[in-house]
Amino acid sequence: MFSKLFSVSPAPTASAVSDSTVLASRWNKPNISPPSPSEGEGWGEGKNVTKPFRTKKSIAHHFILSSALFLSTHLTAAEPTPAELAFFENKIRPVLVNRCYKCHSTDSEKLKGNLSVQFREAILKGGNNGPAIVPGKPEESLLIAAIRHDDPDLKMPPKGEKLSDSEINDFVTWIRMGAPDPRKSDTLAETTWGKTTRDHWAFQPIQYPAVPKVKSKEWSANPVDVFIYAKLEENGMKPSGPAEKRTLIRRATFDLIGLPPTQKEVNAFLTDDSPNAFAKVVDRLLASPQYGERWGRYWLDVARYSDTRGDIQRNRMDENYPHAWTYRDYVIRSFNEDKPMNRFIVEQIAADKIPLGTNRWTLAALGFLTLGDRFNNNRHDIINDRIDLVTKGLMGLTVSCARCHDHKFDPVSQKDYYALYGVFANTYEPEVGPALLPVRQTAEYVDYQKKLAAFEKEARELQNKRGRRSREDLRAELDLRKGYAKLEMQHAAAPPRAHVLFDIPRPKDSRVFIRGEAGNPGPIVPRRFLEIFSGTNSVFKGGSGRHELALSIVHTNNPLTSRTLVNRVWMHHFGEGFVTSPDDLGNQSTPPSHPELLDYLSIQFMEEGWSMKKLHRLIMLSNAYQQSSVNNAAYAERDPENRFLWRANIRRLDLEAVRDSILAIGGNLDTTMGGRPVNLGESPYSKRRTVYGFVDRRNLPEIYTQFDFANPDLSTGKRHETIVPQQALFMMNSPLVVEQARNIVLRRDFQEEPHPEARIRLLYSLIYQRFPTDSEILLGLSFIDESPADEKVQITKQNVRKPVRRPGNSAMSLATLSSADYKPLDAWAKYAHALLQANETMFLN
Numbered sequence: 001m002f003s004k005l006f007s008v009s010p011a012p013t014a015s016a017v018s019d020s021t022v023l024a025s026r027w028n029k030p031n032i033s034p035p036s037p038s039e040g041e042g043w044g045e046g047k048n049v050t051k052p053f054r055t056k057k058s059i060a061h062h063f064i065l066s067s068a069l070f071l072s073t074h075l076t077a078a079e080p081t082p083a084e085l086a087f088f089e090n091k092i093r094p095v096l097v098n099r100c101y102k103c104h105s106t107d108s109e110k111l112k113g114n115l116s117v118q119f120r121e122a123i124l125k126g127g128n129n130g131p132a133i134v135p136g137k138p139e140e141s142l143l144i145a146a147i148r149h150d151d152p153d154l155k156m157p158p159k160g161e162k163l164s165d166s167e168i169n170d171f172v173t174w175i176r177m178g179a180p181d182p183r184k185s186d187t188l189a190e191t192t193w194g195k196t197t198r199d200h201w202a203f204q205p206i207q208y209p210a211v212p213k214v215k216s217k218e219w220s221a222n223p224v225d226v227f228i229y230a231k232l233e234e235n236g237m238k239p240s241g242p243a244e245k246r247t248l249i250r251r252a253t254f255d256l257i258g259l260p261p262t263q264k265e266v267n268a269f270l271t272d273d274s275p276n277a278f279a280k281v282v283d284r285l286l287a288s289p290q291y292g293e294r295w296g297r298y299w300l301d302v303a304r305y306s307d308t309r310g311d312i313q314r315n316r317m318d319e320n321y322p323h324a325w326t327y328r329d330y331v332i333r334s335f336n337e338d339k340p341m342n343r344f345i346v347e348q349i350a351a352d353k354i355p356l357g358t359n360r361w362t363l364a365a366l367g368f369l370t371l372g373d374r375f376n377n378n379r380h381d382i383i384n385d386r387i388d389l390v391t392k393g394l395m396g397l398t399v400s401c402a403r404c405h406d407h408k409f410d411p412v413s414q415k416d417y418y419a420l421y422g423v424f425a426n427t428y429e430p431e432v433g434p435a436l437l438p439v440r441q442t443a444e445y446v447d448y449q450k451k452l453a454a455f456e457k458e459a460r461e462l463q464n465k466r467g468r469r470s471r472e473d474l475r476a477e478l479d480l481r482k483g484y485a486k487l488e489m490q491h492a493a494a495p496p497r498a499h500v501l502f503d504i505p506r507p508k509d510s511r512v513f514i515r516g517e518a519g520n521p522g523p524i525v526p527r528r529f530l531e532i533f534s535g536t537n538s539v540f541k542g543g544s545g546r547h548e549l550a551l552s553i554v555h556t557n558n559p560l561t562s563r564t565l566v567n568r569v570w571m572h573h574f575g576e577g578f579v580t581s582p583d584d585l586g587n588q589s590t591p592p593s594h595p596e597l598l599d600y601l602s603i604q605f606m607e608e609g610w611s612m613k614k615l616h617r618l619i620m621l622s623n624a625y626q627q628s629s630v631n632n633a634a635y636a637e638r639d640p641e642n643r644f645l646w647r648a649n650i651r652r653l654d655l656e657a658v659r660d661s662i663l664a665i666g667g668n669l670d671t672t673m674g675g676r677p678v679n680l681g682e683s684p685y686s687k688r689r690t691v692y693g694f695v696d697r698r699n700l701p702e703i704y705t706q707f708d709f710a711n712p713d714l715s716t717g718k719r720h721e722t723i724v725p726q727q728a729l730f731m732m733n734s735p736l737v738v739e740q741a742r743n744i745v746l747r748r749d750f751q752e753e754p755h756p757e758a759r760i761r762l763l764y765s766l767i768y769q770r771f772p773t774d775s776e777i778l779l780g781l782s783f784i785d786e787s788p789a790d791e792k793v794q795i796t797k798q799n800v801r802k803p804v805r806r807p808g809n810s811a812m813s814l815a816t817l818s819s820a821d822y823k824p825l826d827a828w829a830k831y832a833h834a835l836l837q838a839n840e841t842m843f844l845n
Contacts, residue, residue, distance in 0.1 A: 080180030082398060082581070082588040085408070088180055089401050090388065091170040094381055097404070097517050099157055118515075120181040129154070135179040138172040147171060164376065166311055166698075182408055198411050201595060202396070202585040203532055206559045206603055209596035224622035227597035231644050237635055240627045240647040243845075245270055248626055249281055250769045251648075251844050255573055256285040256616065258294035258657045258689075259664050266769055282620050286613045289673060290689075292336035295612070297656055297691045298572060299331050301710035302393045302717055303348075303368050306697040307677050310373035310713065317374075318481045319698070322488035323497040326436060327367025328691070329674045334365075340610040341565060342554035345394060349550035352502055353543070361436045363498040370429060370499040373697065373713050380518055383424045387417065393715035394553055395560035396567070396585035399530070404516030410586040411532045414512055415525045422510035422527040426503055426544035433497035444493035451491070455484050489676060503543035533558050554610075560585060562602040566615065567592075568717050570601070573619055575649035576641070582717035593643040629845040651844045652721060655707035656690040658842060659736070663687055665766055665836075666740030667747060685736060703730055731837045741833035742825070750828075756781055759828065767835050780831060787827035 080088070096117050104111065105118040115127025126132045126142070133141040146156035147163050157163075163171075174180070211223060212230035219239060220226045232239060243251065249269045253261040261269075269281055285291060307324045309317070334344050346354065348368035356362050372389065375381035384400055391399035401407050402417040439445060462477055488494045512522035527540040529552040540548040553561055564585060571577035578592040579585055592598050601615070608614045619625055629648040636642075642649055653661070663669035670687040677694040678686035681701050686693070697712045706726040710716040731737055744750065744766060753759050760780040764772040772780065825833075835841070 080182060082409070082584050082586075084177060084180035085182060085401055086398055087170075087174065087177070088182070089403055090384065091167075092174050092181075093183075093404055093516060094378075094384070095163065095167055095170075097515065098378070099163065101517065103157075119183045123179075123181070133175050133179050135175060136177075138175040141175050144168075144172060144175065164311060182405075197409070197587055198532065200410075200587050201591070202560060202563065202589070203411070204559060205557075206562065206599050208603055209599050212596070219623055221623045222618065222621060223600065224597065224619060225624055227594055227600065228622070228624040228645050231594055232646055235639070235644055237639070237644060237646045239623065239645075240630055240632070242623070242626055243628045243648060246770045247628075247845060248278065252278070252281055252620060253285060254653065254657055254661075254844055255620070256282070256294060257288050257290040258297075258660055259290065259669075260661050261769055263765055266765075278626070279617075279621055282617055286616060289336055290671070292332040292334075293673070293689055293691050294656075295572075296328070296332035296335045298568070299335070300328060300691070301719065302715050303327075303331070304372055304389065304710075304712050304715050305367075306371060306695045306712035308695070308697045308699075310697040311376045312374045313377055316377070316478070318478075318485040320485045320489060321371055321499060322485045322494075323364075323433060323499060324367060324371050325674075325676050325692075326361070326364040326496045326498055327371060330361060330364040330367070332674070332691070333361075335612065338611055338613045341605075341612060342610045344610075345554050345561070346547075346550040349390065349553070350547040352500060353547035360434065360498075363434055363500055364436060364496075366498060366500040369424075370501055379425075380513075383421055386424050387420050389715045390549070390553070391420070392583050393717070394564065395558070396564035396579075396581075396583055396589075396717070397530075397560060398584055398586065404513075409588050412530060415523075416530050418510050418512045419525045419528045420549070422508075422525065423540065423545045423549055425510050426507035426527075427501045427546070428504055429499070429501045433500050435495040435497055437496055439495055442493060444491075448487070448491050448493040451487055455480060455487070503546070507544050529553075529558075556606065559602075562606050562610075563598060564717075566598060566601045566605055569612070569615055570598075570619065571718060573616075573625060574645065575651040576643075577718075583715065593645075648845070652723075653842055653844065654719065655704065655709050658707065659690045661841075662737055662740045662836065666743035668740060668743055702726075703734075706730065727842075728837070731841075737836055738825070738833060741836055742829045744832045745826070745828040756784060763832055763835055767832070768840050783831050783834070784827050787830060 100117050104113075104115050113127040113129065115129075115132060116122035117132065123132050123143075124135075129142055131141075132143045138144045142154070143156075145151055146154050147168055149155045149162060155162075209227075211226055214220070214226060214229045214233055216229070216233075217226075219229055229239065242248075246266060249261050249266055253259060253265070265281075269277060272280070274280075305324070305328060307321055308319050309321060312319055344365075347362055347365040349366075351362050351365040369386050369389070372382065372385045375385070384403055388398075388400035391397045397410065397412070398407070399412050399417060399420065401410075402412045402414050404414070406413045458476075458480055462473060462480065465473055488497075507527075509524050509526050511524050514520040514522045527545040528534060528538050529540075529549060534552060534557070538552075542548055552558060564582070567577040567579050567585070568582050571582055578594050578598045579589050581589045601618070604618065605611075605615050624645055625648075627645075627648045629650050632646065635646045639646065660669060668687050669689070672688060675692070678688045678692050680686055680690065680693040695712055700709065700712075703726075706724060707730075708719050708721055710719050744763065750759060750762055753762060757777055760777050761771050763780075764770060764776070
């Protein structure tokens with residue numbers, strides 16, 4: 001009875017592909033048991049693989065007739081970028097198809113208002129009221145006024161539910177970026193890709209490259225250096241000298257665990273004169289449990305991890321994923337165990353289809369697929385999100401662009417898309433996920449059972465009112481769902497569960513949706529992998545085909561997966577990948593800076609058992625990684641982006657590294673691993689690592705976005721980087737930063753040091769992992785001497801209030817302190833605070 005109330009989604013049939021099909025919660029969900037995971041154990045192989053506008057009219061007349069058209073087309077004259085196309089395909093086209101085409105396309109019985117939104121030219125031309133959009137100017141676009149319902153006589157849709165706020169914001173964003181739109185004709189004939197497109201480097205088999213010959217072999221510590229040096233030599237350059245040891249250990253420690261090295265670790269490295277001193281540092285860091293927290297967070301970006309569902313029917317389900325944290329812990333554990341990445345990938349797509357023995361925790365891997373946005377329970381959008389996640393996140397290929405038409409740039413057909421659509425259309429999410437650990441009959445668990453029984457009793461009472469439930473009953477049902485989710489998320493004895501999906505018993509192939517419209521079905525396509533890699537005869541036959549899909553992704557015949565993974569690892573170590581668009585290795589990507597090295601590392605990666613730690617070690621023990629970041633003006637003029645790697649790049653730390661390092665420097669970092677998410681935004685603020693913070697898909701704290709946190713709606717291989725005043729203001733005003741500055745000067749070793757010069761050296765050593773220069777010591781002494789008396793913070797109701805939570809806008813800071821937390825600031829605390837605000841805290845050199 002209880003499970004019927006708290007369902008996530010019904011088990012869909014393979015034919016359930018109409019627009020009305022949604023992942024809605026039901027009271028009468030069919031009782032479908034998942035098939036037995038007996039389809040084999042394999043998870044891939046590890047071997048190498050192979051005229052200006054002219055008119056006869058007067059200038060004035062021409063201006064009158066064409067000014068509006070010019071405004072609407074000028075900004076989109078260039079071909080849309082891959083990112084713009086992806087935004088249109090994922091955010092705009094589905095809404096147009098599902099909400100607008102019925103009245104404003106060739107499918108309309110009557111074209112309302114003489115306006116078609118089916119093609120780019122039509123929407124720019126507009127209807128009876130004029131152009132529907134003015135690219136670049138959403139506030140001047142009639143379409144925005146219509147979907148906002150600003151004018152009662154111009155409301156779109158005229159009947160039914162208004163577009164959600166997020167959908168309206170998407171249209172505003174789309175128009176502001178110039179309204180990129182690839183739709184150009186009324187027909188969608190199959191695309192024939194030219195030889196150049198199919199022969200794109202990323203689609204070619206990976207082969208061992210010939211190791212280049214270089215004039216000087218002294219610089220090369222391993223094969224990585226040979227490839228780097230050959231490119232430099234080819235361009236008349238030489239590498240920089242080695243980085244100073246303090247710089248190197250700081251770089252390596254942040255790279256691998258996201259924290260600064262301790263004084264003890266720095267001193268041990270400085271006094272170790274053995275030739276393998278740095279190798280010992282790398283091995284120690286790779287063995288640290290904090291390695292998984294650092295590199296697991298990168299994977300969570302790719303997996304678009306969140307603890308909440310995003311766009312939901314708020315009167316039907318709770319907004320939280322109660323056990324999302326089990327997926328996060330699975331990821332961190334997998335990285336720490338150095339689980340082979342091919343196995344890791346297969347588990348995240350088909351963990352239920354491979355033998356797991358007694359380790360049921362691996363089922364949490366399926367959170368990779370299930371923890372995305374719910375798109376107001378639109379089944380087609382959920383499946384599209386999963387296709388985008390699997391193909392872009394794992395292979396760097398934008399397959400979701402083929403939802404409505406053959407891919408414009410890459411050899412991916414619409415049939416390819418719906419072959420993958422059929423895989424995910426033949427799955428369902430169970431009502432309550434399986435428990436991952438055996439139950440222990442503790443006092444806490446008895447209390448949990450008691451509260452659970454109360455929910456079940458209320459659920460039975462509501463169930464008995466079926467057919468005659470009032471509005472109050474529906475509200476009570478929603479409150480019950482929310483209460484249950486809160487119990488599962490917060491009760492310490494609630495058994496950890498996996499957010500999983502299983503195959504339906506009798507899978508069927510999907511039809512192509514012409515123009516992406518579910519109401520306009522085309523031919524049936526069998527479930528299979530992308531044709532360019534597998535041909536049309538490799539049909540999936542095992543259930544939905546998820547297991548076979550996973551094996552195809554990690555198979556050595558598919559050159560994209562290992563190249564994508566290696567490119568991202570290189571990017572995180574050097575600040576830029578061989579390919580600068582890590583989520584798109586297709587025809588629209590920039591050519592790799594070192595294609596031979598990319599292939600060499602990709603083959604090594606697979607032959608070394610898909611081991612991430614071995615890949616780190618190979619890269620970091622190269623002289624290329626250990627270079628100094630000192631600039632060379634002549635080289636910078638010839639290669640301003642340092643694509644040839646003649647020096648180390650200066651890199652900015654991300655949000656997690658900044659927050660965690662400040663807590664670590666202040667001696668307050670709680671290194672407890674795993675478990676339920678913690679609140680980072682309210683007093684008393686958590687001192688856990690940022691990776692354990694609660695991620696609210698629709699209500700991220702502003703500080704997350706200000707420090708370029710990954711958008712949890714999208715699979716993100718590379719975060720955007722911005723420099724905005726709010727970042728400096730956070731370091732200046734955040735109570736978290738101020739408190740850690742105070743904690744630094746309250747350390748025993750600092751308090752017991754009587755000499756100001758020695759205190760300044762200690763602060764530099766703690767914060768920057770180096771000693772100050774003579775001029776920096778003089779500046780510090782001058783600051784202390786000229787500082788006013790201790791400052792007391794005035795306590796008012798205004799500065800102790802709790803942050804106000806509004807949809808889409810959380811508190812400004814990561815922490816708000818109570819009045820008890822405000823203490824006097826002395827000159828040394830102010831000085832430590834000033835050091836924390838410097839660029840050196842935020843950057844690696």
